[in-house]
Amino acid sequence: MKITLPGLRSIRRLYALFFLALFFFLLIIADFRRMQGFNVRLFLELDPLVAIGGLLTSQTLYKGMIFSVIMVVLTLFFGRFFCSWMCPLGIMNQIVGLGAGGLRPSQRQGLNAYRKIFRFKYHVLVVFLVVAAWGGLQVGLLDPIALVFRSMVVSVLPAVDGVMGLGIYPNGPVFHGGLVVAVVFLAVLLANRYLPRFWCRVVCPLGALLGVLSRWSVFGIQRDVEKCTGCNKCLLSCQGGCEPNGAWRPSECHLCMNCLEHCPEGALHYGLPKKGSSVHQPLDFHRRRLLETAVGSVVLFPVMRHSVSATTVDFPMLIRPPGSLTEEDFAKRCIKCAACMRVCPTHVLQPALLEGGFEGLWTPMLINRMGYCEHHCVLCGLACPTGAIRRLSVDEKIGRPPFVEPIRLGTAFFDRGRCLPWAMDIPCIVCEEVCPTSPKAIWYRPITITNRDGHAVTLKQPFVKPDLCIGCGICENKCPVGGKAAIRVSSVGESRSSTNRMLLTTHPGTPFSG
Amino acid sequence: MTAERKKTRPIKVQPEMGRRQFMVRVGTLAGVSTVVAGGGLWLHGDEPVRHRAVEVLTLKDFRVPANGLYPVMAVVHGENVETMVREAVQKLGGLARFIHKGDRVLLKPNVGWDRQPQQAANTGPELVAAMARLCQEAGAAAVWVTDVSLNDPGRCFARSGIEAAALQANAQVMIPGKEDFLATDMGGTVLRVWPVNRLFHAVDKVINLPIVKHHSLSGCTLSMKNWYGVLGGRRNQLHQDIHTSIVDLAAAVRPTLTVMDAVRVLKHNGPTGGSLDDVQKENTVIASLDEVALDSYCLNYLALRPEQIPFLAMAEKRGLGQVRWQNLNISETQVS
Incomplete structure (x- = not known):
């Protein structure tokens, strides 16, 4: 009996579209008016790399990050399906990689062959995990969910919104260094034109982690060696570069199921091995090289701390x-x-x-x-x-x-050389007006002075009462002195720090670290 | 070509998976999943970072019981520091009254500044050495010398001569580093939880070894002010309410004994000094069990009156001692 499931690729496509749509939905509704009770954190909470990184640095699985356990368990049984079924970045990469369709079949087969460079992502993973074990969390630099979130929030969405006026951001924001983030994101996408799924196959540390977890999965792509004629058509749209044409690599395969559809002989199926199913290949990594990377990474955190x-x-x-x-x-x-x-x-x-x-x-x-x-x-x-x-x-x-x-x-400080009532005999007090605390942290002293023209002028000269100031920055934001404001917040006095303080008595005693 | 390949490359086929093997595989993965899920639930929490609870310590009272047979304060004038120290301690009942065999003793001189002994910005090294030797003679198990300096600690301990003097007297010198402080509840009006030099939690007895100095903000730096040197952190914030801070510190750290260095006195430009013109020889050592009386007495060297120094009256009100030292049993002697 033929157990190939002709519908699997279509099912994957439906899932991929669903999760991509869900990703954008949660991204777009994430604001004060539309957020309601939706869990806008969902994709990040499902991410096992974020969970394990955080677990290593802080010995706790915070709130919703428990959802990542579901991903780990599913991956253990079914393989690295996340990358082509759920991951927004993976799905975007796949869509951009569709351009490879224009190539000759032999070229496509060449692009989708396994390459030794795919080992690189395991090194990326090891660097991040070793640094995390010391206490430094840097996985967000290359974690695909964090990367795609960041790219969307600070570069792509504001730009798209600005051009098309969709109203995603009501206040039309600009972001600090958004261009750098955008360039990284575009590079990730454009790399697909050099090698399909370059990011997913070569760089992605989450892909590497899921690859490790997939190593012993029960279900897999099985090739019937009797039926297979070695035509290599299965490589035409293979996403993982996982060699379904030979000894399949479970750690590289995204279970995109394209190979099942492309096989003219029906020699491939996803499931349990049958009699005559080809062998699989273990995780491909060079033990010594990987160990060298791990040992090399050991110095990173202490260096960070110095x-x-x-x-x-x-x-x-x-x-x-x-x-x-x-x-x-x-x-x-x-x-x-x-x-x-x-x-x-x-x-x-x-x-x-x-x-x-x-x-x-x-x-x-x-x-x-x-x-x-x-x-x-x-x-x-x-x-x-x-x-x-x-x-x-x-x-x-x-x-x-x-x-x-x-x-x-933090705490706000006046720059009396720039402040209108202090330096230029001009009435102002906008900072006092907008100060949100009650009683206000900004107060003033009326003072009558003789101005340059010899007229008596009464001014209100503002002061900050530091034990009332919360450092919200509205005074700095609204200060009419353009460029560098005449009142500016610096971080001293921030609640979270036991050292970055100036006042002896405002803060209740907290344990010091030294 | 395909046919060729089939011939040249041996085709490897998975061994057939029996029901038993399948069950083992699934069972193993189920086991791993259970461990992952269980571990996840176990580590799951609402706190973003797991911390070991920081233990907040309190300082013990290092005093010994009062004894009416002896004076509360002994003033000794002379030339040789060691002779003066021995005489002063002897007048209060001898060191055996304060240090018992096996005690771990901490000496707290003022080693605040990168200054040399003749500049009188730090406690004199002879006094520290003499006190260390006395403690050894009384059978102390260990004698430590420490302070939290304002200038570079390595230079302060070296150039004050205190490190060399202490080591020569078989005492151990501890220059506190970043990790040497423990969160301690000072229980004061303005001083609550502060980082305190961990040695203060590790010893049985503490002997305060201050020096008489002028101080620009508080007027004088004497025995109570010397306790600034137990604190780490941003202690310069204490200047915002220096008198209350001094009293808070004196209430939190109750020493076994205080021996004041009034051999050289820094009369101006305190607490750092720097010029020998600021220093005057007074050739006196004073041992005391009452820090308030001692500080009040020492004002004579600085031409100050107790009314000018608010922390004295505040300390008396707090029950830390008597401002009017004239009312106490005091001995004054001259040794050669």
């Missing part, structure tokens, strides 16, 4: 979102996915370039000239899949009972 970055030095201009963990813990959890930047209503949240050191690349920071932290908004914590930004209630954020202290992001 480089100037936000984890080793308090950076005055690095202001983290409300509810962010201490910088040390933040670095153990943030995967640079930019989900917080998607939901931020004022777009004050921006991807850092080197403001937090190399370690902090693409982590969220506030740039108050771009926006400010909305007093009653807690969306960034809600969108964060890893808990780098805690989920706060509004009460906790603003310090309403039962909470005693508000969450402080």
